[in-house]
Amino acid sequence: MSSPNEPENSAQPERLPSPAPRAGRPLWVEILLAQLAVLLLVVLGFGGTVYGLLRQSIYREAEADLFAAAQLIERDLASGQPATQLEISRTYWHRFGPAPRDRAYFVVWQAAGKLLADSGDVPKQVTPAKELPKRGGPRPYATRWQAGDLQVIARGPRDEQILIGRPLGKEQDRLRNLLSTLALIGLAALAIGGLVAWWLARRITQPIEQLTQTAEQISARQLDQRLPSPTSSTELLSLATVFNRMLDRLQGAFQQQTRFTSDASHELRTPVTVILTQAEHSLARPRSSDEYRAALDTCLRAARRMKRLVDDLLLLARADAGRLQPRREVCDLAEVARTTLAWLEPLASEQKIQLMSQLTSTLTAGDAQQLGQVVANLVGNAIQYNRPGGEVQVTTATEDGWALLRVRDKGPGIALADQSRIFERFFRADQARTVPSDSTAAASGQGTGLGLSIVAEIVTAHGGTILVESSLGDGSTFTVRLPLEDEAAEAKLKSS
Structure with a gap:
């Protein structure tokens, strides 16, 4: 119904339909992906930390073995043993590894930089260090990487420079085995964790799905239905309680509206019936002016009552719409x-x-x-x-x-x-x-x-x-x- 100040055929602006919401992933999938992402970060962090600590320990162990071998050469120099008889102790050959790729070598230079002795299989790119390490202290040696070899440099009794080095093939094998083991453990943890995460996600979202299915069955004619009260979590219980309270209010309002419509129809039917009855009775046969006047008076009273009821209903409708200002x-x-x-x-x-x-x-x-x-x-x-x-x-x-x-x-x-x-x-x-x-x-x-x-x-x-x-x-x-x-x-x- 248009307002009195607005023509009936006034053009109304066309409203474009609101875009349909884009369908997203199910909630249990979101929870599963989030749990898998957290689990992946934990596995990577744990595996990386373990690998880094063990790698550092293996390299420190290799440095310690090389330094111990260099100390034996230093002892031989201090005892006056000829340079041609210097060699790496047989004890450390087994620690370094029996394979040719793990074979260690050594070089001894005098303080002036002149070659004093070597093991004979020294790589060509090996050169003396620019500075000698300090004597004593928690780390009385220096280390460096050259051409993929780990080299330890120690100070001799007369400021000789003793260099001993070797490839770390055996240690690289240990690290590769460790990395493979950690990868297998990580994959197993991800698989088991994924199954547990899927179970948890389904368990968390199952009550929500039940609430959704129940809510879909509720209509204006079935407002007496209520959502089940899940006991799995306090939040879902609060959600179901709040939703049920809202349904109670909606049911009460709907029943009140239905009762209001029924009562209004009943109240309007009485004066309308009076008017119709009086009109039909008066038109059934010719009557005197007094009879017509009495019939019109009755119709007038019924019409006034009907108008008063309509005015009251309009006032209440304005109040319900928030327009009773x-x-x-x-x-x-x-x-x-x-x-x-x-x-x-x-x-x-x-x-x-x-x-x-x-x-x-x-x-x-x-x-x-x-x-x-x-x-x-x-x-x-x-x-x-x-x-x-x-x-x-x-x-x-x-x-x-x-x-x-x-x-x-x-x-x-x-x-x-x-x-x-x-x-x-x-x-x-x-x-x-x-x-x-x-x-x-x-x-x-x-x-x-x-x-x-x-x-x-x-x-x-x-x-x-x-x-x-x-x-x-x-x-x-x-x-x-x-x-x-x-x-x-x-x-x-x-x-x-």
Whole structure:
């Protein structure tokens, strides 16, 4: 339905359909990949650390063996053994390895750099070091890599330079075997870890999949279904609990909406039936002008009742849509009540109800017309559901920083079980009561079970609250609290 200020055929901007979300990987796959990535990092880190430590240990062991062999040559030099008889101790031939590729060699240079002795199989690119290592200390030798060989340089008794070196073929074999072993262990760990990660991922996501399947089965006609409460994790239990609470609220709102639609249809059917019956009865045969006038009068009362119900439904629909925004004007709640009571005085006199008031000037910021409807509905209810010859007391005052409107009657009261529901739409605490006369309903806005619902919506829109105190046989008291004029203005500024 278009608004009055907008033509029916006004062009509406075409809305492009929102793009469909791209399908991603299942959650269990994401968890599995994340776990495998972490496991791979752990395996690589552990394997790299083990390999690096063992490699350093193997090279240190090779350095120590070469230095020990160099110390024996140094001892022979110190004992005066001829240079031609210098050789690597047979003890270390076995430690270095029996293969030709592992055969060690040595060279001895004098302090001036002249060759003193060698083992005869020294590579051509071997040259003396530029500096001699220091004597003593935790590392009384120097090491270097040359042409793929590990060389240890020691200082002789007369500042000779003793170099002993060899290829590390045996050590390279050990490192390759170690690397293969670590690779096999890593692959086995990844395979076992992958299976465990898959099992964990499926176990973690299985409750979520069950929740999803159950949620897909829930529809507007099956809101009584609830998600199972998984015990596998606190987070999933909290998710299911929150979702079930949301379903409870949705079911309550849907049931209330269904009941509201049914009640509204029932209330509208009565006046429509009256109008149709009167029209068909009048048109069945010619009648006198008085009979036609009586029929039209009945139709008019039914139409007024139907219009009032439609107006109330539109007001509640605006409230549900958040469009019940009252004007924020400074008004005197006492003056609003006084004007409304003067309008309701004939009705009270007709019902033999005495209206009593104690109205103290109380300024609030709001819509005077809507606040007048609050007073009319509450006082109309008090008149309608009162005892013959009873009274209605209306009070306005300022209390604890609030503007108060209090309406008290001497009627039969409201049962405690019904007090929490009296503001529901179409709810009547006493189902045995009949619909009031047209004059009473027209004045009070009651008769459809929407009066107190409208009061609650208007009071809430004004930033106030409404409370009811009642006991059977002792009447009821409705208390409306509204912000004072200064606080209401401040609240308006904050909301804007």
